[in-house]
Amino acid sequence: MTGLVIKKNANLFTVESDGKIYNLSPSGKTKAKGIFVGDWVEFDENITAVKHRKNILIRPPMANLDKLFIVIAPSPKPDFVLVDKILIYCHLNDITPIIVVNKNDITEEQFINQVQEDYCYYKIILLSAKCGNVDNLFDEIEGICALAGQSAVGKSSIINAIFKEEKLTEVGDLSAKIERGKQTTRLVSLYKVGSGYLADTAGFSLLDLSFVSTIQKEELASYYPEFLEGRGLCKYRSCLHENGECGVIKQMQEGKISKRRYQNYLKILQELKLAKKY
Numbered sequence: 452m453t454g455l456v457i458k459k460n461a462n463l464f465t466v467e468s469d470g471k472i473y474n475l476s477p478s479g480k481t482k483a484k485g486i487f488v489g490d491w492v493e494f495d496e497n498i499t500a501v502k503h504r505k506n507i508l509i510r511p512p513m514a515n516l517d518k519l520f521i522v523i524a525p526s527p528k529p530d531f532v533l534v535d536k537i538l539i540y541c542h543l544n545d546i547t548p549i550i551v552v553n554k555n556d557i558t559e560e561q562f563i564n565q566v567q568e569d570y571c572y573y574k575i576i577l578l579s580a581k582c583g584n585v586d587n588l589f590d591e592i593e594g595i596c597a598l599a600g601q602s603a604v605g606k607s608s609i610i611n612a613i614f615k616e617e618k619l620t621e622v623g624d625l626s627a628k629i630e631r632g633k634q635t636t637r638l639v640s641l642y643k644v645g646s647g648y649l650a651d652t653a654g655f656s657l658l659d660l661s662f663v664s665t666i667q668k669e670e671l672a673s674y675y676p677e678f679l680e681g682r683g684l685c686k687y688r689s690c691l692h693e694n695g696e697c698g699v700i701k702q703m704q705e706g707k708i709s710k711r712r713y714q715n716y717l718k719i720l721q722e723l724k725l726a727k728k729y
């Protein structure tokens with residue numbers, strides 16, 4: 452049979468298959484440390500094989516992430532370099548990013564307008580976890596989803612609001628809810644929400660973004676969808692879009708590319724260059 456690993460506890464795995472739950476151990480050649488929450492596995496009495504995975508995250512440890520909600524809020528002041536790094540991470544790992552502006556109850560229009568301008572190539576949704584207004588996010592859940600974002604933007608509040616509305620179905624029934632409360636270790640579990648799964652990553656603030664230093668500097672601009680047109684206009688194909696006869700700079704000056712996105716691109720580029728030096 453085939454199922455989805457929704458929880459891992461040491462060497463014991465909770466697997467969902469056709470709406471049924473199985474508690475399984477790995478068999479001889481499959482090792483526990485090679486199986487992650489989010490993995491599709493084959494099993495009989497034990498887990499016998501792990502199916503090919505499209506991506507793997509180290510922190511939080513999970514596999515096959517389809518969609519990532521990148522949460523920001525007017526307060527704490529957003530770290531947009533961080534947002535852009537997470538977006539690059541999504542592009543690299545075949546994950547659909549959605550930008551979530553939480554704390555809509557205290558958000559000024561100007562803040563939202565700026566975010567919409569900066570991230571016009573991405574889907575943006577507005578929420579207020581405080582007001583229990585999380586339907587926009589609920590409706591977006593499909594496949595395996597998780598939340599990311601800096602501390603205090605409201606990730607735990609969003610997860611709690613979703614779980615409180617009894618929108619937790621089947622797999623995540625009451626027992627799962629009770630368990631959530633006492634989860635002290637940094638384990639990930641998947642809960643069935645709407646037509647997909649939401650990872651309970653309430654204890655995690657950030658992804659492991661050390662991958663950024665492994666990107667080639669020439670490659671970086673390709674992770675900015677709005678740079679595509681401008682890149683075709685640069686004088687040199689090796690252009691890093693820092694100066695000279697550059698289509699990206701030109702488009703930024705013409706207001707076709709967000710200044711903030713461009714300036715933060717330069718910051719990330721500098722970081723790459725520094726990392727490569729050592």
Ligand SMILES: Nc1nc2c(ncn2[C@@H]2O[C@H](COP(=O)(O)OP(=O)(O)OP(=O)(O)O)[C@@H](O)[C@H]2O)c(=O)[nH]1
Pocket residue numbers: 553554555556557578579580581582600601602603604605606607608609653654655656
């Ligand atoms: N006004 C307002 N405050 C909110 C909203 N959502 C969360 N908060 C507040 O923001 C603070 C941080 O919320 P958390 O849910 O703990 O944030 P977090 O992202 O989980 O933070 P970490 O666990 O540290 O990563 C709390 O004081 C919440 O009450 C909202 O929609 N509106």
Ligand SMILES: [Mg+2]
Pocket residue numbers: 606607608653654655
């Ligand atoms: Mg939290």
Ligand SMILES: [Zn+2]
Pocket residue numbers: 682685686690691692693696697698699700
């Ligand atoms: Zn250029």
